[in-house]
Amino acid sequence: MTLPPENAAWFAQTFGSLTDxxxxxxxxxxxxxxxxLTCLLAEGHMLVEDAPGTGKTILARALAAxxxxxxxRIQFTxxxxxxxxxxxxxxxxxxxxxxxxxxxxxxSIVLADExxxxxxxxxxxxxxAMGESQVTVDGIAHPLSRPFMVIATQNPIEQAGTYRxxxxxxxxxxxxxxxxxxxxxxxxxxxSGSANPDRTKDLHAVATTENIAAMxxxxxxxxxxxxxxxxxxxxxxxxxxxxxxxxxxxxxxxxAMVRCARVWAAAHGRNYVLADDVKELAAPVWTHxxxxxxxxxxxxxxxxxxxxxxxxxxxxxxxxAAR
Numbered sequence: 001m002t003l004p005p006e007n008a009a010w011f012a013q014t015f016g017s018l019t020d021x022x023x024x025x026x027x028x029x030x031x032x033x034x035x036x037l038t039c040l041l042a043e044g045h046m047l048v049e050d051a052p053g054t055g056k057t058i059l060a061r062a063l064a065a066x067x068x069x070x071x072x073r074i075q076f077t078x079x080x081x082x083x084x085x086x087x088x089x090x091x092x093x094x095x096x097x098x099x100x101x102x103x104x105x106x107x108s109i110v111l112a113d114e115x116x117x118x119x120x121x122x123x124x125x126x127x128x129a130m131g132e133s134q135v136t137v138d139g140i141a142h143p144l145s146r147p148f149m150v151i152a153t154q155n156p157i158e159q160a161g162t163y164r165x166x167x168x169x170x171x172x173x174x175x176x177x178x179x180x181x182x183x184x185x186x187x188x189x190x191x192s193g194s195a196n197p198d199r200t201k202d203l204h205a206v207a208t209t210e211n212i213a214a215m216x217x218x219x220x221x222x223x224x225x226x227x228x229x230x231x232x233x234x235x236x237x238x239x240x241x242x243x244x245x246x247x248x249x250x251x252x253x254x255x256a257m258v259r260c261a262r263v264w265a266a267a268h269g270r271n272y273v274l275a276d277d278v279k280e281l282a283a284p285v286w287t288h289x290x291x292x293x294x295x296x297x298x299x300x301x302x303x304x305x306x307x308x309x310x311x312x313x314x315x316x317x318x319x320x321a322a323r
Contacts, residue, residue: 062203088137
């Protein structure tokens with residue numbers, strides 16, 4: 001079943017309203033807001049790598065407020081335990097039974113702040129939640145809310161006392177993005193409102209969590225032609241064959257691209273995916289999945305370079321007519 005044009009138009013209008021609403025809190029950052037919403041509607045998770053004070057927490061709060069969802073913030077530290085994230089069983093003497101007390105992962109939007117400061121064992125506590133939208137404690141599965149999205153942050157500047165995220169865990173994130181510093185005009189707006197720095201408190205909900213879940217289901221019907229799927233696969237293979245990579249884009253990464261492209265196309269009012277959608281999303285969806293060779297690292301080659309080289313080498317299919 002193909003997404004009807006009128007549904008694509010409604011999706012684009014709603015997506016625009018969500019973007020504009022979040023833009024009241026995160027000034028001058030429309031591109032990263034669009035990526036975060038795309039990630040949410042593709043039912044994935046985002047890794048944000050940026051310097052302190054650039055608005056990573058504001059991004060998560062604004063997203064939760066806009067979709068009328070609950071929000072939690074977990075500060076990852078070396079002494080954080082897996083049960084501090086997932087929750088734990090506590091014995092109730094009055095009932096004479098064990099009760100499960102939910103951890104902070106049981107929210108719509110979960111901010112995992114400085115995720116690389118916790119031990120790998122604690123980091124792995126998020127893997128089941130991110131991959132299966134559930135948490136298993138003492139053999140009992142506890143489903144998470146829908147929508148459910150983890151926004152994990154890491155500081156690229158301070159590496160002392162941190163644990164590098166394993167490649168398998170990086171591959172679980174649908175996207176990697178950077179908020180960055182605002183331009184001068186946006187910075188002046190921020191400074192003029194410095195007496196009330198948390199603008200998320202003034203946001204109103206544009207959609208309910210039920211609306212977001214319905215949009216996520218709706219966009220799954222967005223059409224992707226075989227030629228576009230072939231284009232995605234050829235790009236993936238190009239990253240694997242590149243001499244600078246020890247590990248190219250995985251099959252999970254290829255699937256992630258198609259999921260994101262469906263949302264991105266609908267967000268622009270189309271009920272079909274173009275090769276241009278893939279090109280626009282290639283960097284945020286794929287760069288964190290590549291493992292560079294030591295020689296490439298030493299020479300200064302980056303994952304961004306490899307992606308750009310693949311996009312240049314692989315011919316895109318011709319643009320199709322509207323359905």
